[in-house]
Amino acid sequence: xxxxLHDLYQEVILDHNKRPRNFxxxxxxxxxxxxxNPLCGDRLTVHLKLDNxxxxxxxxxxxxxxxxxxxxxxxxxxxxxxxxxxxxxLFREFHTLLTGDPSVREKASAELGKLAVFEGVxxxxxRVKCATLPWHTLKAALDGRKDAxxxx
Ligand code: ZN
Numbered sequence: 001x002x003x004x005l006h007d008l009y010q011e012v013i014l015d016h017n018k019r020p021r022n023f024x025x026x027x028x029x030x031x032x033x034x035x036x037n038p039l040c041g042d043r044l045t046v047h048l049k050l051d052n053x054x055x056x057x058x059x060x061x062x063x064x065x066x067x068x069x070x071x072x073x074x075x076x077x078x079x080x081x082x083x084x085x086x087x088x089x090l091f092r093e094f095h096t097l098l099t100g101d102p103s104v105r106e107k108a109s110a111e112l113g114k115l116a117v118f119e120g121v122x123x124x125x126x127r128v129k130c131a132t133l134p135w136h137t138l139k140a141a142l143d144g145r146k147d148a149x150x151x152x
Contacts (some may be wrong), residue, residue: 009120016070021077028058028091034062035137035149042068046076053081055142060134067127072134074114084142091135094118098128144149 026047034045049057058080060072060117069083093108097119100108109116121131129151140149 003038007118009117009149012074012114012117013070013120016073017066020060020069020073022073022080022142024061026057029057029059029121031105031141031144033137033145033149034142035133035140035151037064037133037149037151040065040068040112041131042130042133044068044072046072046134046141048138050139053085054081055079058138060137064133065127065130067121067130068133071118071131074118075134075138077115078115079138085134087138087142089140090115094135095132097132098122110114112126 026049028049029047031048031052034043034047036043042062044060044064046060046063047059048055051150058076060076062072064072065096078090082090090112094115096104096108097112098121105119109119118131122126133149133151134148136151
């Protein structure tokens with residue numbers, strides 16, 4: 001990773017950790033799901049409001065490390081107003097960015113916008129689960145599963 005991207009990564013993580021977007025409960029949420037990453041101790045809950053085929057409102061609450069919190073913050077911004085298909089596509093691309101071969105990562109990175117800074121997490125494999133926990137939890141909420149999503 002270039003030092004430029006590394007600086008951006010640090011900056012984005014710090015910013016979203018200090019001032020998380022869409023943090024708190026969501027009144028009249030249609031769906032909520034809880035997620036847990038036992039490896040790090042991150043716990044969060046994602047709340048959703050649905051309209052037709054998409055997510056109209058989304059928030060998260062809980063406690064965890066800076067990476068899980070920043071990831072949840074950026075994810076909620078990224079999925080608001082998107083359809084279920086678009087969200088599943090983003091999740092796949094995000095997962096590819098963190099775990100895929102270099103050959104497929106570039107395309108994923110181009111499609112992810114701000115989420116692409118999480119490529120920095122690749123350097124710390126144990127943190128990949130921190131970054132993906134919010135996404136697993138969001139998916140559980142979309143699927144209507146109330147039981148805790150887990151990264152295990
Ligand atoms: Zn964590």
